[in-house]
Amino acid sequence: MAGNNSRILLGHGSGGSLTHELIDNLFVKHFNNPELDKQTDAALLKIPHKQLAFTTDAFVVDPIFFPGGDIGKLAICGTVNDIAVSGAKPLYLSAAFIIEEGFPMEDLERIVISMAEEAKKAGVSIVTGDTKVVNKDKCDKVFITTTGIGALEEKYVNISEGNEIRPGDKILINGSIGDHGMAIMSARNELKLSAPLLSDCASLNGLIANITKASDKVHFMRDATRGGLATVISELSTNRSYGINIDEEQLLIDEAVRGMCELLGFDPMYVANEGKVVVVVAGEDAEIVLKAMQKHEFGEDSRIIGEFVGDHPGKAWLNTIIGGNRIIDMLAGEQLPRIC
Amino acid sequence: MIKYIDEYRDKNLVLRIANEIRRISSRPFRFMEVCGGHTMAIQKFGIPSLLPENIQLLSGPGCPVCVTGRKFIDTAIAFARREDVIITTYGDLIRVPGSTSTLDAERGKGHDIRMVYSILDALEIANDNPDKKVIFLGIGFETTTPSSAAGVVNAINMGLDNFYLYSSHKVMPPAMTALINEGVKIDGYIAPGHVSTITGTSIYDDIPLKYNLGCVVSGFEPVDLMQTILMLTRQMENDDAKVEIQYKRAVVPEGNVKARKLVDEVFEACDDWWRGLGLLKDSGLQLRSAYSHLDAEKAIPVEVEKTREDTGCICGEILKGLKSPGDCKLFGKACTPNDPVGACMVSNEGACHAWFRYRGSA
Structure with missing residues (x-):
């Protein structure tokens, strides 16, 4: 658990000690990868091919926990899939959270663990992120935006536009x-x-x-x-x-x-x-x-x-x-x- | 429920019926469906593509949202703008254009408008919000009226003093005869299945007797609809117009007596305004005087803006079966499901919406 607070406070988004506590005890702990551990302003990444696939998606599902998944799993799958269907291999994700003041810490941890598990399954690393907390009623529990980068082999560049589609396909x-x-x-x-x-x-x-x-x-x-x-x-x-x-x-x-x-x-x-x-x-x-x-x-x-x-x-x-x-x-x- | 569907979607059976219709029909026939569920099913399954060219299907005024006048929407909006009101409504109505706004737009401005799946949800909302007046927008034909009647009775039993009904409930037979009197050329009606489960079939007796038109109460699956079209064709070919029930697994001639008794207890007939058809005698239902304290129109005073009818929209003629959506110059251009001009484009079951979705926008 991130610190002693059972609920998210405005201070968790202030950039001060509460924010650091949240990052260290929740995000870095669960997302756990060398790029994120460095906590640099920008993650420095190695990419195997010349071409990149790059995508972003915002997730605002209600309810945040549902049979078969939750907003965290969805935020990973959605972005991983957008990259994968372009023919690219998904490698790195970012995750930005907008959290409503008073949101239970326990639920946030559940979401973060779910993201970490799904990222592990998909073979991608969450290498950078951001957290903002807004006043109660200014957002609906939690919104997550993930952005992803994938490496694209030259032979797959036509897949995303479907340029080679022809009758009989x-x-x-x-x-x-x-x-x-x-x-x-x-x-x-x-x-x-x-x-x-x-x-x-x-x-x-x-x-x-x-x-x-x-x-x-x-x-x-x-x-x-x-x-x-x-x-x-x-x-x-x-x-x-x-x-x-x-x-x-x-x-x-x-x-x-x-x-x-x-x-x-x-x-x-x-x-x-x-x-x-x-x-x-x-x-x-x-x-x-x-x-x-x-x-x-x-x-x-x-x-x-x-x-x-x-x-x-x-x-x-x-x-x-x-x-x-x-x-x-x-x-x-x-x-x-x-x-x- | 689903267990009983597949046999009514049997491709071979559908094709056999199609061949039989082709074999026995010797001249052009025009049949009209007056239920939005039928409109949707006919387009969704591609039934017109299976019929011989001499059989034409027309969509009548069967979508409750589509026949509801703008004044109803304007009044609902006026209620919604009151601080002390919560509007509860079925989803279909949310995006229907009023004279200058929609319930959707009013919700965006912060007015309390909630989508519900049943009037019972509205009662719960009233129970949870004793300091608000909770209004349920009652629209629909004989199928939905019993649940509104049950809601009204329940509200009284629950001791709620903040629940109101704004009724635009309508009954189908006056519209069916009004269309014939207006000179709409049809040979028979594909009569509504769900309506008939409540009403029984005697409400259609005038159609063959007075007007010599066929009338077959139909189910909603492809085999049902094809069988109905075959039965209507047979009636016409044999010069034997009558009321028949194809949808025998749900409809009995006497209908649902208990539901009708409840409706009669709560509602009485009144003249009502139909989009496209105008004012029809005894075609609407209002709360009886014993229940008028629950009548939103009587109990909650509001000032309603002057009704402005849209220009260029031919919904009226489409609802009468005189024109089809493709004839409208707005269709697919100025009027789309994203930005509807007429109500027929809003509801899933509206003729224009069904055309747009299943026949393409052009």
């Missing part, structure tokens, strides 16, 4: 959709449901390393977070001279997620994930990549869900489970629960 995903969004909704306890829903929150760099090792013809990857699978697919089709066909029958949706979506009138294709990656790979390598994905713990339920086609350029079509078809468009606004 297959589209894969590593499992069920909509788990995170529905887990958060049920955890908010607004629904008084007791469905056993777990967030899929996970660092995917291990799985992605399997994918890029299996094939040199990976043409695109993106993690399907806010806006869900439909948003990624819609973005992928926009401004391209090819179209996309997605096969609804191939989409895996957990029974409980499906039930909640039916109840609320939500479309699971638009519900957030935190551990799902959409992969586009040349048709001839699709089976090899699929097998490589299925061997990983976060890819056991991987499947081919669609392909790029020469028809309907710029549009993504869904072949529905009943054999009909319709367009997949981006979600505008938020999904609101329906009345009846």
